[in-house]
Every structure is written in C-alpha cells, then in structure tokens.
Amino acid sequence: MIETELYDLENDDFETSIAAAGKVIARGGTVVFPTETVYGLGADATNADAVAKIFKAKGRPGDNPLIVHVSDVAQVGALVKTVPEKAKKLAEAFWPGPLTLIMARSERVPDRVTAGLLTVAVRFPSHPAAKALIDAAGTPIAAPSANISGRPSPTKSNHVLEDMIGKVDAILIDADTEVGLESTVMDMTSEPPTMLRPGGVTVRQIEEIIGKIELSPNITENIIPEKAKSPGMKYKHYAPKGIMVIARGSDDEKVAKIISAIKGLGPDDMPAILATDETMRHYQRGLIVSLGSRDDPESMSHNLFARLRDFDAMGVTHIFAEEITMSDETMALNNRMYKAAGYTFI
Numbered sequence: 366m367i368e369t370e371l372y373d374l375e376n377d378d379f380e381t382s383i384a385a386a387g388k389v390i391a392r393g394g395t396v397v398f399p400t401e402t403v404y405g406l407g408a409d410a411t412n413a414d415a416v417a418k419i420f421k422a423k424g425r426p427g428d429n430p431l432i433v434h435v436s437d438v439a440q441v442g443a444l445v446k447t448v449p450e451k452a453k454k455l456a457e458a459f460w461p462g463p464l465t466l467i468m469a470r471s472e473r474v475p476d477r478v479t480a481g482l483l484t485v486a487v488r489f490p491s492h493p494a495a496k497a498l499i500d501a502a503g504t505p506i507a508a509p510s511a512n513i514s515g516r517p518s519p520t521k522s523n524h525v526l527e528d529m530i531g532k533v534d535a536i537l538i539d540a541d542t543e544v545g546l547e548s549t550v551m552d553m554t555s556e557p558p559t560m561l562r563p564g565g566v567t568v569r570q571i572e573e574i575i576g577k578i579e580l581s582p583n584i585t586e587n588i589i590p591e592k593a594k595s596p597g598m599k600y601k602h603y604a605p606k607g608i609m610v611i612a613r614g615s616d617d618e619k620v621a622k623i624i625s626a627i628k629g630l631g632p633d634d635m636p637a638i639l640a641t642d643e644t645m646r647h648y649q650r651g652l653i654v655s656l657g658s659r660d661d662p663e664s665m666s667h668n669l670f671a672r673l674r675d676f677d678a679m680g681v682t683h684i685f686a687e688e689i690t691m692s693d694e695t696m697a698l699n700n701r702m703y704k705a706a707g708y709t710f711i
C-alpha cells in the first residue's frame with residue numbers, strides 16, 4: 366500500500382493542489398487527475414520507472430500502450446519523428462479535446478510507454494486541471510484511464526477513490542467528467558488515416574476536416590450489428606461485476622426479451638434493466654434505470670460508466686441493456702456497451 370495524498374480541486378486552493386501534484390509527477394510518482402473524457406492515472410512520460418508504476422497500479426498488461434498527454438502543441442515535436450499534414454489539421458480542429466493522434470515516435474519516448482511500438486499516441490486534453498498539471502510537472506504525462514484494468518473507466522471522483530486509494534501517490538478530486546467516454550484514437554501513420562477507437566470526436570467530424578478515413582476492423586467487426594462477432598466472446602473491458610447482455614430488435618421485441626429473461630432468474634438474482642427515458646415505463650420488475658434520453662446521445666455517453674458502477678455497488682447480478690440505435694453520435698457509446706457486455710446479445 367502507498368500513502369495516497371488527496372487534493373480537492375473544487376474546495377481546496379487550486380494552485381497549491383496542482384503545484385503539489387506537479388511535484389509528485391516531476392519526482393517520478395503517480396497522480397490521478399480529471400480530464401474531459403474520464404479520470405486519468407498519470408506519470409512522467411519520459412521516465413520509464415515512473416511509467417511502470419501506472420501498469421502496476423492498474424494491473425494493466427504491459428503490451429497495452431499509453432497515451433501521452435501534452436499541454437501545448439509545441440511539446441509534440443519532441444515526442445514524434447514528424448507531424449503528418451492531416452494530423453496538423455486534426456490537431457488544429459480538435460485540440461485541446463477528446464482526440465488522440467498516433468504518430469511515429471521519437472527516441473525520447475520510453476518503450477514502456479508505447480509497449481515497444483514504433484508509434485506514440487498523443488493527446489492535448491482540454492480540462493483546465495489536466496493542462497495545469499502537465500504545466501506544473503514540466504513534462505508530458507503518460508496516462509491511461511484511472512480504473513483497475515477491466516473495470517468501467519472512472520467518470521466520478523468516488524470511482525477513482527474506490528479503485529486507486531493506496532495504489533497511487535496522489536489523487537486530484539474534481540467534478541464528474543464531461544464526456545464520460547475515452548478519447549477517439551486515430552492512427553495517422555496510415556493513408557487514409559484509421560480510426561482505432563471511437564470516442565468524443567465522431568467519424569463525421571473528422572471526415573469534415575481530412576476527408577475519408579478508415580475504420581479499424583476492431584471497430585466494424587464489433588459494433589456494426591450485422592458484422593458483430595458471435596455471442597459469448599469474452600473481452601475483459603469496461604466490465605461490470607454482473608452478467609450483462611444487450612437486447613436487440615424493435616422496441617417491443619427488446620422489452621419482451623428482457624421481461625422474459627428476468628422471469629427465468631432465481632430468487633437470489635438481482636436484475637437491473639438499462640433502459641432509456643422513452644422506454645422505462647414498459648418494465649415493472651427489477652431495478653429499472655434510464656441511461657438518458659434517446660434524443661441526447663451525449664448525456665447517454667456521459668452516464669454509461671457511472672450506471673455500470675452503480676450496478677456493481679448495488680450488487681446487481683444481471684444487467685439487461687436495451688441496444689441503442691447506431692449513428693455517428695452513438696458509435697462510441699455502442700462500442701463501450703458491446704464490450705461491457707462481452708458482445709453478448711439476446
């Protein structure tokens with residue numbers, strides 16, 4: 366166990382807290398900090414020993430590379446070989462913000478950060494505390510999401526306290542994160558560039574700036590319904606403790622499938638239904654929770670991980686989620702929901 370220093374950015378003095386946390390990073394320690402996407406678990410991106418502590422705290426497999434966070438576009442030059450023209454355009458359009466750009470890495474970036482890859486993922490977050498922390502540390506910060514590996518990413522300070530107390534040197538406590546899903550990851554080393562992970566910036570928004578992009582098979586095979594891999598595939602990602610399945614079909618079909626599945630459960634099971642504002646009223650039995658309104662994909666995205674963690678806290682054993690209609694704006698949400706459910710559908 367590590368002694369974890371706690372700083373409350375909303376109630377303690379902001380400058381003092383950031384300065385103290387910056388020192389922790391500068392001396393090779395780990396700090397959990399808020400970003401606009403989810404809370405991150407950071408360390409000095411140029412210090413391999415410091416970065417190793419991130420993998421240990423999360424229990425993250427060493428072959429999963431980290432995103433390097435900068436607080437100024439000028440810091441990117443030292444991390445990469447060159448910045449491709451289209452990467453410049455995307456950075457201009459969406460930085461600071463929830464977009465990660467993968468480029469050929471420079472010698473300066475330790476292997477530990479990139480898991481030995483010759484590329485590095487870079488993001489300039491828009492959250493003022495993230496920017497202030499990177500500035501105070503005086504170094505780019507490597508940071509994955511601040512959850513124990515496999516669990517839903519943390520969007521509220523109580524999530525990081527739950528997962529990271531005793532595992533990191535400091536935690537910056539702040540309000541709920543705004544986007545609630547991780548950044549969009551774009552590989553800028555291919556032509557056309559390839560989206561590896563959908564996130565806060567959508568395909569349409571990116572194509573408006575640089576034209577046609579490709580979607581990684583990892584996205585299309587898993588989230589385009591007709592190409593979805595077979596049920597039962599188990600990915601440990603964003604996973605709640607209960608068994609989660611996604612109900613497909615028309616509204617009537619989804620409701621009927623969920624009601625019938627719940628009827629088949631035993632007396633010790635505690636089912637929850639993840640519905641929407643528009644469909645909640647169709648259910649009577651089980652813990653009935655809305656993800657948000659179908660008219661507001663941003664708020665559904667914002668709510669997803671917190672709902673899954675609430676279910677864990679309440680001891681829910683089975684989660685029945687209604688499938689959300691696929692669109693440019695719900696692609697990231699669907700990607701996370703499918704993964705959370707291990708691609709299991711009813």
Ligand code: AMP
Nearest residue numbers: 430431432482484485486508509510547
């Ligand atoms: P997380 O920080 O937990 O949101 O995870 C970072 C994501 O970026 C993971 O999906 C990584 O696999 C991905 N990533 C980071 N660096 C690279 C890279 N150099 N090439 C491809 N994917 C990367």
Ligand code: MG
Nearest residue numbers: 509510511518
């Ligand atoms: Mg993560």
